[in-house]
Amino acid sequence: MKYECGSCKDPMAFQGAEEATGGVLRIAFRCPNCGLQIFLIANPQEAQLVKSMGITLGGREGHRPLGLVRSTLKGIREELSPSRDDPAGEDELEE
C-alpha cells in the first residue's frame, strides 16, 4: 500500500513513523516532486494489529530471530531480551 500525490500523481515517499502518546502511530509521507507532506494517524489497536502480523512500517528491517515474540512477550527471561542482541547476529534468508 502506498499513497499518491494528488497533484503530481507520483507515489509519495515514506519519511518516518513515530509513536505519539497513548500508542497512537503517526506516519509521515512526502511527495518527492512537489514536497507535499501528509500524515497517517493509526490508533493504538490498528498499530498493534499491524505489528502483530510482523509487518514493519517503512519496509524491511534486519531479521532478528523470534524478534516479534521477544519484543512483545511480557515476562521474558532477561538474557533473551532483544536489547541483548548482537547486531551482527542479524541474518539473511538462508536455505
Place this chain on the structure above:
Amino acid sequence: MGIAFDVVSQVSEQRERVRASLSRIKHKVAIMSGKGGVGKSVVTANLALALAHKGFSVGILDADVDGPSIPRMLGVGGQRLDIEAGRVIPPAATFNIKVASVALLLSDEETAVTWEGPNQSAFAWRGAMEMSTIREFLADVQWGDRDLLLIDLPPGTAQLHNLVELVPELAGAIVVTIPSQVAKATVKRSIDFAGKLGVPLIGLVKNMDGFLCPQCATPIDLFPSGDAREIAADYGLPFVTSVPFDPSLASCSDRGSPYLLLFGDSPAAEAFRSIAGRIADFLEQPPSPGF
C-alpha cells in the same frame, strides 16, 4: 524510496523463511483435538519418545501458545532457548528430541503468556500475535535435519487453520479424544473441519480410556460413555489405539521423566508405540485421494 506498507512482500518473505527452515524436516505432523483437557500434550510428548525410540529424529513445536506444557513433560522446562548467530537453538530432551515452546522464553513457569499492547480491543490483535508466534518458531528455530516435526496444537480449530497456511505440506494429523459424549461432539467438529481444510487424518487416539486396577488389573471406566471407534468409523479414519489412564504417566509428565523408558512394559507405553507405528506406516504409504 521507502514503501510504507509493503505487506505482501513482507508476508511472502515471512512464508519463505518458514519454508526454508522446514525444508530440512521430512515430515510435519499435527496433534490435535477440538476439546481441551484430553491429554494432547501428554500424547505428543510420549509419542515423540516412541518415535525417537523407533529411530526417527524428532522435533516438537509446542503450538499451544497460551498453555505451553511440553518442555516440563520432556524434562527441559528449566532450560531456555539460546540465540546464536541469528538462529534459535532449542534444548534437546531424551533421545535428542528438539523442543521449542514459548515456555522456554518465560522467566518462570508460572508466568502467564501475555503481550505488550493496548488492552482495549485486544481481541483484535491477540489472534494475529499467536499466529506470528507460531510462524516465528517455525522459521527461526534451528531444527536441523529431522525426520519428523510434531506440532502440538491448542484446543479448538483456529490454529489448525493457521498451521495449514504456514505449513501447506503438513503430512497429516493425529486426533486425540477421550471417551465422553461432550468430547465426541467436539472432536467430530474438529475432524469435519480438518477434512474441509484437506488435512489428511492419520488416525484417532482414545486417551484416558479406563483405569487398570493396580491390584487385579481389571479395567475400570473413568467416563460413562463415548465410543471413539464409532467416531473413527463415521469419518472413515483409522482408530489407532486406546491409551489407558496410568497414574505413573501423570507423575512422569509432572517430573519430566521419560515414561516410555521407565514403564516400557505398561499398556500405555504399548499404546504410544502403536501410535508411532501407525505414523510410520502412514508416512511410508501416503493416503489415497479422498481419505
